[in-house]
Amino acid sequence: MAVKIKGNGYFEVTYTDFQGGLNVQEPETEMADNCTPSAINFQTRNKELRSRPQFTLRFNGMDPNNAPLGLFSFLDVNAVTHTVAWSNRGLWQLAPTGLPPGALSPWFQLGPPNMVPGNPVAYRAFANVLYYCNGGSFLASWDGISLQPTASNAAIPGSTSIAAISVADAPTVIPGPPPAVGPLSIGGLFLSELDNHLILANITVLDNGTGTVYLFPNQLWYSANGIPTQWDPVANTNAGNNAFLDVPDAITGLGTTGVSGYIFRTNGITFFDPTGNGAAPFQFDHLWASDHGIGNVFPWSIAFYGPIGMFISVENIYKLGVADFEPIGGNARDAIMADLALTSGNPTAQIVPTENAGYVYLTYRVSIPLNNFTRIYLYDVEKKYWNPPWDEPFLLQTGRCEEVSTGVLAQLPLGAQPPGTNTAGGSPPSGGGGGGDGGRGGGGGRPLL
Amino acid sequence: MAFYSFDPSFGFNDATASGFYTFKMEEIIPGRVPTVRKIIAVHRDLGLATVGFFFSGTLFSPPSGQQLVSNSTTVTLGTASKTGRLMTALVDLELTGMNLQLTINRAANAGPVSIAKIIFCGQVEVDQEF
Numbered sequence: 304m305a306v307k308i309k310g311n312g313y314f315e316v317t318y319t320d321f322q323g324g325l326n327v328q329e330p331e332t333e334m335a336d337n338c339t340p341s342a343i344n345f346q347t348r349n350k351e352l353r354s355r356p357q358f359t360l361r362f363n364g365m366d367p368n369n370a371p372l373g374l375f376s377f378l379d380v381n382a383v384t385h386t387v388a389w390s391n392r393g394l395w396q397l398a399p400t401g402l403p404p405g406a407l408s409p410w411f412q413l414g415p416p417n418m419v420p421g422n423p424v425a426y427r428a429f430a431n432v433l434y435y436c437n438g439g440s441f442l443a444s445w446d447g448i449s450l451q452p453t454a455s456n457a458a459i460p461g462s463t464s465i466a467a468i469s470v471a472d473a474p475t476v477i478p479g480p481p482p483a484v485g486p487l488s489i490g491g492l493f494l495s496e497l498d499n500h501l502i503l504a505n506i507t508v509l510d511n512g513t514g515t516v517y518l519f520p521n522q523l524w525y526s527a528n529g530i531p532t533q534w535d536p537v538a539n540t541n542a543g544n545n546a547f548l549d550v551p552d553a554i555t556g557l558g559t560t561g562v563s564g565y566i567f568r569t570n571g572i573t574f575f576d577p578t579g580n581g582a583a584p585f586q587f588d589h590l591w592a593s594d595h596g597i598g599n600v601f602p603w604s605i606a607f608y609g610p611i612g613m614f615i616s617v618e619n620i621y622k623l624g625v626a627d628f629e630p631i632g633g634n635a636r637d638a639i640m641a642d643l644a645l646t647s648g649n650p651t652a653q654i655v656p657t658e659n660a661g662y663v664y665l666t667y668r669v670s671i672p673l674n675n676f677t678r679i680y681l682y683d684v685e686k687k688y689w690n691p692p693w694d695e696p697f698l699l700q701t702g703r704c705e706e707v708s709t710g711v712l713a714q715l716p717l718g719a720q721p722p723g724t725n726t727a728g729g730s731p732p733s734g735g736g737g738g739g740d741g742g743r744g745g746g747g748g749r750p751l752l
Numbered sequence: 753m754a755f756y757s758f759d760p761s762f763g764f765n766d767a768t769a770s771g772f773y774t775f776k777m778e779e780i781i782p783g784r785v786p787t788v789r790k791i792i793a794v795h796r797d798l799g800l801a802t803v804g805f806f807f808s809g810t811l812f813s814p815p816s817g818q819q820l821v822s823n824s825t826t827v828t829l830g831t832a833s834k835t836g837r838l839m840t841a842l843v844d845l846e847l848t849g850m851n852l853q854l855t856i857n858r859a860a861n862a863g864p865v866s867i868a869k870i871i872f873c874g875q876v877e878v879d880q881e882f
Contacts, residue, residue, distance in 0.1 A: 306780055312878045314786065316778050316852075318870045331777035331853065344771030344858075345865075351796060352867040354771055354858050357762040364753030371755065388755070662760045695769055698756070 305336035321352045324688030325680075326634035338634065342691030346681070348664075355693050356658055361709065363408040365395045370701040372437060373424030376708040379447025380431040384708045387413070387433065387445070391420040394435070394445060394452050397709070414451035416441050416463070423603045423651055423702045425494035429501055429531055434465070438492040440509035440516060442466040442501075444531075456532055461511050464488035465532055466503060466524065470512065472537040477508065477517065484512025489524055489534055492602065495557040497564045498577040500525040500584060504554045504566060506544070520553035522546050523566060528584060540582045547573070550592045556605035558612045561625065567599035567614055597621065601643065601650045603703060606667060608654035611684070613667045615643070615652070620669075620682070631682060635689035639669060639680050642692075648672035653704040654684065666690070670700045764798055764864035770857070775870065777853040785811070785850055786876035791843040794869040797830040801863030803856055807872075809849020823847040830863065838868055 308314045323338030324347070331340045346355045364371055369390040376386045386397040388410065395410040418424060422437040432446045441464035443454040456467040466489035468476050473485025487510055491503030506519040527533040527541040536543040547554070552569035559565070566573040572590045591597070597616045599605055604615040611624040619630040620639065632639065643650055652669045666681040677700045681690040780786040791805055806824040813819055825845045854872060858865050 305776070306778060308781070308876065308878065310878065312875050313873070314780055314876050315871055315873050316780070318775050319868070321867075332779055332851065334776055336776055338776060339774055340776070342771075342773040344766070344769050345773045348866070350868070352773060352865075353798075354764045354801075354865040355766065355769075356758040356760040356764055357766045358769065359757055359759045359762045360754055361757050362755045364755065367753055370753055374755065390753075658758055658760050691773060693758070693769075695756075697768075 320350050321347045327638045328634040343694050345691045365390050365410040373702045374705045375426045377428035377433045385447045386707045389418050389424045391418045416454040427494050436490050440488050440490040440507045459486050462486045466534040468535045472535050475537045483510045486511050493557045495559050497559045499529045501531045504557050555599045555602045558607045570596045570598045604652040606652050606654040642671045646671050647674045651703045672699045767861040770860045772857045774855040777851050780876045784877050787848040788872050788874035789846050790873045792871040793841045795829050796866040797835045797837050797839050798864035799834040801829045801865045806855040807847040809852045821849045
């Protein structure tokens with residue numbers, strides 16, 4: 304109890320710990336002493352109640368008119384780390400040591416295909432090549448070495464996606480009626496990987512022969528094992544698709560952990576894992592395929608971090624892991640759900656391990672755009688409570704939070720890298736952001752942070 | 753259109769966003785009307801910070817009904833040298849009312865705040881029995 308009363312009526316009320324977090328589901332007089340019924344822009348840090356870290360401009364965007372749709376770092380085959388971002392004008396690379404010639408920002412445009420405006424990008428590095436999509440009829444890639452991304456399949460003339468089907472096989476893959484003419488270009492809203500298969504979900508297919516666009520919102524399509532350019536099940540039975548005709552809803556995300564994966568639908572979840580059988584490489588099991596049930600209703604709320612994943616269903620927020628499946632909305636659920644109901648854009652989420660190098664803050668962050676600001680709810684994965692939300696005025700977040708390298712690209716001979724990455728006198732990549740502030744604390748060397 | 757981060761290496765004094773934290777509501781003894789007089793704030797010195805302490809409560813005054821009461825004050829915590837040390841501030845703030853509730857406020861660019869413990873003290877009638 305926080306209240307201590309002496310016989311003469313003197314009382315003291317003590318608050319410590321603060322790790323009960325946000326609590327909007329109990330009367331203010333009945334909640335635990337370490338909870339808050341209402342708070343903004345504070346965080347708990349080692350049982351201290353602290354104003355949240357400063358919100359800091361890192362880099363200008365690619366241009367003044369088009370919002371970034373994602374951000375990622377990957378390692379190319381030359382062991383060079385590239386930090387890239389997307390807008391609806393395509394793929395861009397960060398040139399952190401200065402502006403590329405003629406540029407207004409540190410971003411160098413690598414090129415199209417243009418992305419679907421407004422959709423956060425799904426990305427995956429596979430065999431040192433970056434693959435990405437965001438709901439259009441293409442899967443594109445960039446190897447970090449070529450001057451521009453690739454959005455065609457060299458083996459399939461006329462294709463406009465790495466995931467493509469030849470003219471000869473198109474009528475077999477989409478028999479119609481009328482049968483597809485081909486070549487077919489396959490894209491998706493979501494991208495993942497399991498057992499060396501690239502996996503697209505919530506599929507869009509463009510028949511380049513007729514211009515017809517087919518939408519398969521409950522379909523999954525996977526490449527052949529270890530061959531991310533082979534998506535044709537007629538040419539290679541290890542590639543294929545699953546139409547999930549037995550479920551009533553659309554795929555709203557993908558996640559993989561260990562040797563298994565989860566396909567999220569609006570009202571359900573499907574578990575899948577490798578079979579070892581080349582002709583049917585995956586086994587799919589619906590955890591439930593009912594008309595109504597726990598699923599993921601915000602497509603970019605799914606986040607995985609090693610053995611755990613998080614997502615938002617219509618009635619709660621869930622954590623799933625190797626050994627558990629549990630609702631985590633807790634006493635903050637109603638506040639989060641109320642804000643999600645008012646969202647003015649795409650809510651996005653991510654599991655973020657650190658605020659900066661040396662400042663561990665493992666949280667699942669749900670960012671909700673709300674007309675003229677974004678509210679961010681943070682779930683402490685280790686201590687299992689919801690921090691007070693953070694509001695950032697005049698910010699509308701348009702892509703997932705990511706931890707990326709902001710260091711200088713590793714040195715290679717000039718000319719061996721794309722123009723935007725030529726950084727004479729560069730140094731090896733550093734971790735994201737500046738260094739910590741450890742060791743300045745008083746008495747005992749406690750980090751000031 | 754830009755890329756931002758929440759970055760502790762730049763400190764905990766956000767220049768554009770204010771914040772507040774409301775604590776649990778306290779009855780002290782249900783039905784009594786306590787008076788709070790002082791707040792003891794144990795905080796870590798991350799630098800100078802201007803912090804508002806706001807107490808609210810209610811009074812039951814029939815036949816007119818309920819009444820909201822409040823009082824607030826602003827104090828400066830910490831030092832310019834950012835010692836990182838735990839420090840204690842004594843804040844005089846008096847309010848008489850039921851359902852006492854403390855809120856701390858930090859305006860935008862008001863400095864970094866890190867509270868380790870909050871204690872508020874006062875007096876309440878203990879002999880009366882309903």
